[in-house]
Amino acid sequence: MIGAGHVGLSNMIEGKAAILGVGMTPFGKHEDRTVEDLARAAVVAALADAGLGRDDVQAVFAAHLYQGEVLGQRVLRGLGFPEIPVLNLENACAGGSSAVRAGWLAIAAGQYDRVLVIGAEKMGRGLINFVNPDLEQAMGITAPAQYALAARRHMHEFGTPVEGFAEIAVKSRYHAGRNPNAWFRDPVTRDEVLASRPIAEPLTLLQCCRNGSGAAALVLASEKWTRAHGRGGPWVRTSALASWMSDGTQKDLTDFGATRRAAIEAYEATGIGPDAVDAVELHDAFTCGELLHYEGLQLCAKGEGARLALDGTTRLGGRVPVNVSGGLLAKSHPLGATGVAQFCELTWQLRGTATGRQVEDARVALAHSQGGVSLEAGATCVTLLTRD
């Protein structure tokens, strides 16, 4: 097999694309709205934020998971867009960030000057029903169980206390209380988190993100066009995409997904190291995931994730605030929209306009999202952004 193993650095490219505008709907049940309606609201907001019109957009990248054929065209038709190229994109829960990456790459490669990225999802209730259940799911595994097994192994190897996971849910609500776009904004205590209904031990209900519906959009532009029009960043600097595909080897559950490989690619492509990152939005579908991603993103050494949560390092005011938006835990998780919404928050942070929750002097930000079907197959995307 050609290319077997982790060749790495295959997508290591640096190229600037400006984020000219962002927009999102708050996430929630939205039972009375269609996915097209939600997406249109986000698109209109992003274009207004960018000061551009529909005729300025040259191409569109639209992420979703369960919304049927040509979602992007269905959304844009209702807004009177011209018949520009639209790529609809599915990469499980990493679809939104993968669409941002596709847009960034099209600009970095010189194909377009201005593109629109959309992420939208209308969700049902309960556990996610996978379209293609694999063997592990046929045997009864669930997404929370996957993370719970990672948590248990981490506890076994590193002595991680359950309070380390619980504190992440506490932090999420603390941040969400400062974000009008978040859904679950009431504070919770560590005891309340641990006493909530068990889902897959040690994970309890308040440590699991909820299903929600919503949409997010952003407008990206080339550096040349942006400078020529007297505009500026924030800038997408690079975006690294990594995959995992079960090959029969024993997966290390304490190194969850392909976070570490995607992060290394992003850091090496830009020369920006984890110590320089001021704000992070990462894939906290479950508290345990956030803790493991601290380590995968190299915000700390392996095994030290709980310390970052417990000593306040990742809380607003700490050294590297994580999920100041409230993250998936407090915003909910409309699959295709999730990754794009992370860029809304980080854009506001890098502009210095995240009123009530601003990370002081934020210059460098990192977006991370991850999705897939248990340990069998998945995708992780890590993107670095800078203010200047």
Place this chain on the structure above:
Amino acid sequence: MAPAKIGRRGTVYSATRIHQAAAGFFVPFDAGYVDIEGGLRVFAHLGGSLAPGATVALEIGTIKTDKEGSARSGPIYRTAPGAKNST
């Protein structure tokens, strides 16, 4: 790929008790990854609460019911004969 023989015994790599699952499973149930003699790490049901490192052996038993309500069998790893596992 080729068929390979695996042993009946294994070691629990990680374990959880699942309280919310797809239709047909009897919640709560214990499950986890088991490292089988010969190198595979597989997801399977466990017979009771077992900690990482527990020595287990394969049995076949009912793990769920199908849409018609009939019992469906699958692998269940239980404490191996003679093993003293902490829970």
